[in-house]
Amino acid sequence: MPATHHCTAWDDPATRRAWAKLVTCAFLGQLLWPAAWLALLAWYVSMSVSWTLWLFFVPLLYTFYRAFLQPAYVSWAFRTRRLLRAYPWQVFEEPRSGIGEVPGATAGDVWLSFPDPECPDETLPMILKVHVRSMWWRRRLGRGYTTAKTLQARQVWFAGDPRFAAVIAVPGPRRFHVVQQHPRNNRGVTDTRGVSPAALDRARRAGVRLPDPDSVAP
Structure with a gap:
């Protein structure tokens, strides 16, 4: 693309x-x-x-x-x-998706899974929480079978970091939607352990809420 x-x-x-x-x-x-x-x-x-x-x-x-x-x-x-x-666009053909069954998801939450940038063999699910902006995507993902609607989201454009936040779109690009990683601690920010300084700096420039680098203990 x-x-x-x-x-x-x-x-x-x-x-x-x-x-x-x-x-x-x-x-x-x-x-x-x-x-x-x-x-x-x-x-x-x-x-x-x-x-x-x-x-x-x-x-x-x-x-x-x-x-x-x-x-x-x-x-x-x-x-x-x-x-x-x-972030640049990345193109994914039929990324793995589902409904529920991942940490942080309720029974009706739809999710998409993308490779971890620093561990490509591992994938990270990103949950599309219920919102008027997510309805188009929620109706086309996670079904486990093919329909005319699911084919509309067969190819997904992704700009972001699945450890933090991203914009997803269909080819064009169209149907922009912001997805973010579910916070993994009680401070409302995603755990940053094991993430490279360059990736953290990029995430901050993208507006992701992360701990102040000076306040993070080594």
Whole structure:
């Protein structure tokens, strides 16, 4: 794949175009969802026939939910960019995936497994927690059988470090989604034992929350 020839995923023009579309939609949503909620609320208040109010109740709740959630979409878009600027695309054909049965996963959690950069013979599962952004992926992974939907995620583009965090996408690239390693300690950060200093430095540049190097005991 041409994208794998770039030093980082961000160096690929198609990646930058896809991210520009992503962040544009995030900012438009930041404007349009609150506007839609206010418009529905004004209409709701002004209606004089009581039975018609029920027609607006569900759309009113949904637009409020999206307006409340939208700032996270903007933040998520910029977190995606930091990862894309730090790591190159890697292409995986039919990476191993499943539902549950790995540490940190509940019975319904879908996961993808990628090679450890410093121990290629070992793979590390990354869990796609339930979220509106993960639904497209969750419907296409971990089934254990082939359907028209699972074929859409047969090839996965990966930019990141499976020990920490990454952006996954389908060829194009399309369908960006940020996945992160499940924290392995009570401080909310992933265990960094055995990880090279270069890998830790790269992860920090990508925005991964890691312990301060000066505070880590040798």
